[in-house]
Amino acid sequence: MQSKRVTRRELLRNLSLAALAGVSFPLVSCTKEEKEDFLQKHFREMTADEKKRVITKWEQRYQRKYGKKFTISTQEALPNTLWGYGLDLSRCIGCRRCVYACAIENNNSRHNPQLHWIRVIRLKKGTLINLENSEHYYDPGQVPEPGFMYMPVQCQHCENPPCVKVCPVHATWKEPDGLVVVDYNWCIGCRYCIAACPYKGRVFNWAEPNIPPEEVNPEVHYLGNRPRMKCAVDKCTFCIQRIREGRYPACVEACPTGSRKFGNLLDPKSEIRYVIENKRVLRLKEDLNTEPKFYYFFEA
Amino acid sequence: MGRLNLVILLFLTLLGAGDPALAKETSQEFPVPPPPFTEGIYPCSNCHASMEVNLKRRELKEAHDDIVLHHGETMRWCLDCHNARNRDRLRLYNGELIGYEQSYRLCGECHGNVYNDWKAGIHGKRSGYFTEGKRTYLLCAHCHNPHDPKFKPLKPEPPPHRPTDKQHAK
Amino acid sequence: MRDTLRETWRFFRETVVLVLKGSRAYYAWCLFLIAIIFVGLFFYLEQHGLGLIATNMNDQVSWGLYIANFTYLVGMAAAAVLLVVPAYVYQFKPIKEIVILGELFAASSIIMAILFVMVDLGRLDRFWHMIPRIGSMNFPQSLLAWDVIVLNGYLLLNLLIPVYLLVKYYYQKPPNWKFILPFILIAIPWAVGIHTVTAFLYNGLAARPFWNASILAPRFLASALCSGPAIMIIIFQVIRKVSDIEIEDRALFKIAEIMAYAMFLNLFLLTAEMFKEYYSNTVHIASFKYLYEGLHGHDQLVPLIWIGTAMNVVAFLLFLVPVTRQRISTMNLGCILIIMGVWVEKGPGFVIPGFVPDPLGEIYEYVPNALEFMVAFGIWATGFLIFTLLLKVAIPIITGKFRYSKFGKETISSFH
Numbered sequence: 001m002q003s004k005r006v007t008r009r010e011l012l013r014n015l016s017l018a019a020l021a022g023v024s025f026p027l028v029s030c031t032k033e034e035k036e037d038f039l040q041k042h043f044r045e046m047t048a049d050e051k052k053r054v055i056t057k058w059e060q061r062y063q064r065k066y067g068k069k070f071t072i073s074t075q076e077a078l079p080n081t082l083w084g085y086g087l088d089l090s091r092c093i094g095c096r097r098c099v100y101a102c103a104i105e106n107n108n109s110r111h112n113p114q115l116h117w118i119r120v121i122r123l124k125k126g127t128l129i130n131l132e133n134s135e136h137y138y139d140p141g142q143v144p145e146p147g148f149m150y151m152p153v154q155c156q157h158c159e160n161p162p163c164v165k166v167c168p169v170h171a172t173w174k175e176p177d178g179l180v181v182v183d184y185n186w187c188i189g190c191r192y193c194i195a196a197c198p199y200k201g202r203v204f205n206w207a208e209p210n211i212p213p214e215e216v217n218p219e220v221h222y223l224g225n226r227p228r229m230k231c232a233v234d235k236c237t238f239c240i241q242r243i244r245e246g247r248y249p250a251c252v253e254a255c256p257t258g259s260r261k262f263g264n265l266l267d268p269k270s271e272i273r274y275v276i277e278n279k280r281v282l283r284l285k286e287d288l289n290t291e292p293k294f295y296y297f298f299e300a
Numbered sequence: 301m302g303r304l305n306l307v308i309l310l311f312l313t314l315l316g317a318g319d320p321a322l323a324k325e326t327s328q329e330f331p332v333p334p335p336p337f338t339e340g341i342y343p344c345s346n347c348h349a350s351m352e353v354n355l356k357r358r359e360l361k362e363a364h365d366d367i368v369l370h371h372g373e374t375m376r377w378c379l380d381c382h383n384a385r386n387r388d389r390l391r392l393y394n395g396e397l398i399g400y401e402q403s404y405r406l407c408g409e410c411h412g413n414v415y416n417d418w419k420a421g422i423h424g425k426r427s428g429y430f431t432e433g434k435r436t437y438l439l440c441a442h443c444h445n446p447h448d449p450k451f452k453p454l455k456p457e458p459p460p461h462r463p464t465d466k467q468h469a470k
Numbered sequence: 471m472r473d474t475l476r477e478t479w480r481f482f483r484e485t486v487v488l489v490l491k492g493s494r495a496y497y498a499w500c501l502f503l504i505a506i507i508f509v510g511l512f513f514y515l516e517q518h519g520l521g522l523i524a525t526n527m528n529d530q531v532s533w534g535l536y537i538a539n540f541t542y543l544v545g546m547a548a549a550a551v552l553l554v555v556p557a558y559v560y561q562f563k564p565i566k567e568i569v570i571l572g573e574l575f576a577a578s579s580i581i582m583a584i585l586f587v588m589v590d591l592g593r594l595d596r597f598w599h600m601i602p603r604i605g606s607m608n609f610p611q612s613l614l615a616w617d618v619i620v621l622n623g624y625l626l627l628n629l630l631i632p633v634y635l636l637v638k639y640y641y642q643k644p645p646n647w648k649f650i651l652p653f654i655l656i657a658i659p660w661a662v663g664i665h666t667v668t669a670f671l672y673n674g675l676a677a678r679p680f681w682n683a684s685i686l687a688p689r690f691l692a693s694a695l696c697s698g699p700a701i702m703i704i705i706f707q708v709i710r711k712v713s714d715i716e717i718e719d720r721a722l723f724k725i726a727e728i729m730a731y732a733m734f735l736n737l738f739l740l741t742a743e744m745f746k747e748y749y750s751n752t753v754h755i756a757s758f759k760y761l762y763e764g765l766h767g768h769d770q771l772v773p774l775i776w777i778g779t780a781m782n783v784v785a786f787l788l789f790l791v792p793v794t795r796q797r798i799s800t801m802n803l804g805c806i807l808i809i810m811g812v813w814v815e816k817g818p819g820f821v822i823p824g825f826v827p828d829p830l831g832e833i834y835e836y837v838p839n840a841l842e843f844m845v846a847f848g849i850w851a852t853g854f855l856i857f858t859l860l861l862k863v864a865i866p867i868i869t870g871k872f873r874y875s876k877f878g879k880e881t882i883s884s885f886h
Contacts (some may be wrong), residue, residue, distance in 0.1 A: 038595060042606050086422070096457035113523055114461045121830055130753050131831035137462060142453035153830055162677060168614035169599040170606045186606075188599055189522070189592015191532040192614050198677035200829045204532060204592070206523035230521040231592025246431040257451060258424040258443070269432060274420040288676045299413075463528045463834045 033061075042170065043183040043222065055222065062227060066211070068218040072226055075244040077177035083238050083293065084178075084272040086261030086281070087152065090299045093257055094143040094150030096120050101254030102154075105239065106225035107217055109209030117236040118154040118251060119200065125149055154251075155180065155201030155236040156284065156292030163193035163202060172233070178265075178293055179240055181223040182233055189231035198285050199292070202235040238262070265293065330419070330437040335400040342400070344387035353384050370448040372410075381406060381446075400441075407440045481640065481874075485863045488872060492862065495712075503855040510848010513841045514589055522592055525842050530834035531825040535842045536590035538817035539849070541668060542697065543583035544621070545690060545816060548665040549698020550576030550628065550657075568717055570632045570868065571709065572702055574860045576661075577628040579698070580621055582853035589845055613671040620664045627657045632860075636867045641874045665690050678824045680757035683746075689739040690816070695732035696785075697812035699725045700805040707802070709861065714869045723796050726804070730789035733808065737786060740779075760833070761823040770835045771822060778814025781807040 040054060055072045062070040099118045102108070108115040121134035125147055134151075144150065161180050164172055171187040174180050194202045208230040220226040221241035228234050239249035243262070252260040263270030272295070275281065279297040286292075335342075347363075357377045360367070369377065383389040389397040390406050398405055408415030417423035421435055424443060428436045440446070492500075517524040527534045550572045588594055599605035600618055609615040631653055638645040669687035676682055703722050710717045747758045759765050764772050788794045788804035795801055827833050838846075866872035 034595075042599075045606070093451070093454065094456060095454045096459075099460075100457050111461070113528070116460050119460070119830060131829070132753060132756055132827055134831040136830070136832050137459040139456070139459045141455060143456045144453060162675065166612050166614065166674070168608050168612040168618070169596075170608045171599070186596070186599055187593065188596045190587075190590070190614060191592070192612070192671075194529065194532045195824070196675050196677055198829050200529070203529050205521070206528065207521035246429045246434065248426050248428065248430055253425075253427040255425065256443075256454065258426065261422050261426065263430055267432075271421045271426075271430065274422050278417075278420075290676075463530055 037185065040185050042186050044170075044173070058222075058226065062218070066213045066216045066218075066227070068213075068216055070218045070220060070226075073219075073221045073241055073244075074223075075221065075241075077175050077179075078244060080264075080266050081177040082265040083157065083243060084263060084265035084270075084276075085157075085238065085294045086263075086272050086275040087294065087296050088259040088261070088298070089149060089151060089296050091257045091259040092120075092150045092152060092255075093259075094120050094122055094138070094145075094148075095256065097254045097256060098152060098251035098260065101250045102236070104215055105217055105242075105250035106237075107209075107211055107220070107227045108234075109205060109207075109211060109228075111210055113204075113206045115203050115205065115209070115234065117201075117203065117234075118152050120150055120152045122148050122150055151296070152251075153199055153201070153284070154294070155197075156199050156290070156294040157236075157238060159291035159293065160289060162196040162198065162288075162290060166192045166196045168192065175223075177244075179238055180235075181237060181240065182235065183223065184226075184228045184232040184234065187232040189233070191233070193233055198288050198290065202233050205230050205232050205234065330404070332401065332404075332437045332439050333442070335403065335439055336442055337400075342388070348387040355379060355384060367447050370450070371446065401439070403446070404440050407446075477874075481637070484872075488866065489859050489862050496858075496862075500855065500858065503851040503858070506851035507848050507855065510845050510851065513844040514848065517589070517841060517845065518594070526836060526839045528834065528836075530828045530832055531822060531836040533590070533821055533825070534836055535818070535838035535846055536586045538821040539846055540583050540586040540590070541690075541820060542813050542817045543579050543586065543853075544665055544668045545694030545812070546698040546701065547576045547579035547583060547624065547628075548661040548691070548694045549702070550579075550661060568706060568715075568721060570635055570864060571706070571715075571861065573628045573632045573657075574864060575702055575705065575857060576698075577625055577632070578853045578857035578860065580625045580628065580664075581856055582849055584621060584625070585849045585852060586846075589849065613667060613674055616667045617664075617671060620660065620667050624657075624660055624664050627653060627660060631657065632864065636864055639867050639870075640872065662691065665694050672820075672824065677829055678757075679754035680824045683743065685739050685742060689736060689743075692732050692736035692739060693812045693816055696729050696736060696782075696808050697816070699729050700785075700808040700812075703805050704802065704809075707798075709865065713865045714871070715865055719796075719798070722801065726789050726795050726801055729808065730786060730795070733782060733786040733789065736812075737782065756827050757823040760826045761819060765827065765833060768826070768833050768835050770837070771819060774814055775819045778811045778819060781811030782815065785811060 036057065041050065043051075046054065051074055055074065059070045059072055062068075062072075099116050099120060102117050103110065103115070106117065108117065119136060121131065121136055122138045122145075123131075123134055127133050128149075128151075138145070138148075157178055157180050159174075159178065161172075161174060164174055164180060168190060169186060169188055172180060172182045172193060189204070191204055194204060205228050209228055211227060216227070217225065219241060221237070221244075224237040224240035239247075239251075242249055248262055249260075252262050261271050261275055263272035265272055265276075267273065275297055276295060279299070281295040281297040283292045283295060357379075360378070364378075381390055383391040383397050386397065388399070390400060390403055391397060392406060393409050404415065404418065408418075414423050418437070418440070421430075421437075424438055424440075428434070440449075444451075525534060588597070591597065600607055600615070602609065607615045607618070609619070631650060634650055635645055666687045669690040672678070672681040673683070673686040703725055706717050706722065709715055743758075747755045756765060760768065761771050761775050763769070785804040785807040788800050788807070794804070822836055825834075825836070863872070
């Protein structure tokens with residue numbers, strides 16, 4: 001009996017030491033970088049100084065990783081601005097040049113996982129609203145194919161965004177100029193927002209992104225196209241790094257048929273306002289009351 | 301009476317000259333890049349100034365035979381748009397002659413809806429800056445071949461990876 | 471004060487000794503569970519390193535096996551209330567003695583549910599973002615924030631109540647009912663609350679028509695009130711075999727009877743859903759069709775859901791008919807059928823069709839891969855191990871074998 005008890009005590013001691021070692025290993029193996037990242041504050045709660053330090057930190061990290069000098073903008077929303085997007089469904093030919101221009105401009109992971117912020121779906125002519133009949137993987141020799149129309153879908157930057165409502169940590173929010181943005185360092189990766197989005201606007205970095213270093217775009221915005229990290233959600237930002245400087249988003253510039261329009265909904269002389277007033281516009285899934293700012297239209 | 305008519309005519313002409321819309325069209329309000337001429341083709345008068353003008357509607361054999369007209373060809377031919385006596389100019393319907401850098405006015409005569417859209421900035425490819433004053437325009441001819449304007453089909457970029465194609469990151 | 475601390479330390483030390491001593495069967499069971507836990511942990515670390523790409527989830531089906539199990543386990547935990555109500559509210563004596571065991575089970579179940587959420591999070595290292603004040607919890611707008619609060623609150627309740635009572639029994643002092651009874655009573659609506667909040671999590675998403683149905687919360691509660699007690703009935707029979715605790719058959723039959731009514735409600739709500747979908751026949755029937763018939767040739771879940779539904783119906787009948795309900799063998803059969811049937815219906819049969827077709831009409835047939843299964847088994851094993859260890863202390867206290875003695879040496883008869 002005595003010897004058995006000693007064995008049990010020894011067992012207890014050995015087990016506790018093993019457990020302690022197991023628990024402390026991740027704590028000890030944490031690098032200084034990882035500790036810094038762990039404590040990084042929410043972007044909206046940072047003071048101007050903290051923002052500067054964080055920007056410098058990330059600029060250095062990106063330079064080390066990709067070998068290019070990065071400029072991370074924190075340009076705030078311009079006053080009296082509400083961004084709107086127009087898409088001419090009578091002219092989209094489904095060539096997907098917008099998809100890949102976006103991926104390059106926005107430093108999206110190219111493979112494992114492949115992140116596309118824009119998804120072009122092909123619909124049979126005669127149907128529109130029932131997206132169940134869509135084809136995502138069409139790959140003909142030439143587009144447009146007769147009898148079909150094409151509809152690119154990306155984040156609609158809703159005025160009542162369901163994704164913002166459901167995020168448990170406020171990692172995503174609506175900016176004053178109407179953009180729905182994500183603080184990639186605050187996201188915990190629960191993917192509730194992906195479940196909540198009716199337009200499949202949001203995608204997830206299932207692994208560390210793979211971006212070929214020579215294609216990296218170093219002109220970035222903190223809330224936009226800076227290279228993300230694994231297990232954070234990202235989505236179209238209407239090219240926040242461009243539009244807040246007055247330039248068109250990359251997808252607008254890439255479209256060879258001029259199907260994409262962009263502008264400030266609060267400016268009566270903007271292109272998007274002209275579209276809304278002179279063309280027949282529709283928004284996807286309007287019955288869900290999300291108030292998207294992405295207007296599809298046809299030749300009036 | 302005759303003098304009254306002249307005065308009225310003068311008055312209307314002055315009114316017309318003050319009409320802002322008309323002024324806008326005639327005075328290059330749209331900053332466009334130079335027309336996309338083939339190398340060496342312009343000025344046309346280099347050849348045509350010394351050539352005889354042949355107004356007969358025909359298929360061109362000696363020169364410009366690479367151009368196949370596919371743009372209302374049953375109703376028009378070359379010299380309906382290109383001014384016969386001065387090839388450096390295009391010919392509007394009312395007889396006005398314009399330079400190639402204003403060719404949008406010619407296209408706009410038939411394609412009025414598109415012309416209005418183009419002037420507002422919502423027709424065609426946009427690039428650069430969208431803020432007022434910094435907006436740039438392209439000529440119709442920069443995207444549409446005037447002799448065969450319909451876009452040819454393109455080869456699409458590859459479809460996204462299927463979810464079942466996923467390989468593990470290792 | 472020093473005395474209290476000394477006593478607490480002694481209690482703790484003695485419980486550790488209690489936990490480490492046992493029969494061969496006990497050691498075998500614990501080692502078996504620990505082995506599964508280690509395998510699960512190994513695979514989880516692989517997932518943690520690579521990212522969630524190591525699972526079969528993707529942008530189309532972004533929640534999978536982990537969240538399916540989470541939903542099921544929250545239901546199980548809520549079922550402890552089924553014992554509390556007759557025991558304390560209706561003073562049904564045969565159940566009163568086993569309420570503590572039920573609450574310990576609820577605590578283990580909630581721990582498993584929380585673990586499933588933790589392994590599903592992409593960035594577990596950022597968990598502190600969810601803590602109110604320190605992080606930035608989106609309360610009250612985000613249902614996940616609500617879920618974090620109510621689940622942790624429920625865990626605390628279901629640890630506080632049994633531990634308080636057990637420690638009082640250990641010291642052979644009567645519990646202060648004025649103190650503990652409010653907690654016990656609040657656990658009843660709280661149990662309803664945790665499952666309602668979990669249902670609302672899904673219910674509130676207008677983007678997913680399969681989940682955006684008002685009957686989700688009642689259906690969750692109905693199926694929870696079946697699955698939890700079923701596993702408890704089985705566990706109680708095991709307990710009464712390996713220990714001296716007496717659990718009357720009458721208690722088990724009463725639980726089974728309540729389960730019959732709950733399953734009836736569940737089946738009725740399912741029929742109501744089916745009517746609405748098939749009769750109105752809008753395009754939103756797509757997810758339902760995918761689950762029960764197959765959609766455009768994709769029919770992976772169809773055999774699974776029909777087997778699950780059949781199990782539920784058979785179990786319902788077994789519990790409804792008094793003869794089969796009150797025969798131990800058929801009652802046990804019914805319990806096993808319900809455990810599996812409700813798992814199918816509330817796990818993969820609920821989470822996956824919500825994502826098929828996705829908002830842009832795409833269909834992706836999700837099957838968990840080996841890594842996900844191993845991690846899931848690891849978490850189930852963790853829950854069972856925790857429950858086993860809790861019982862190893864609780865049962866001797868309840869049966870009076872483990873008692874405080876002023877003379878320094880407790881009477882710990884070997885609990886085989």
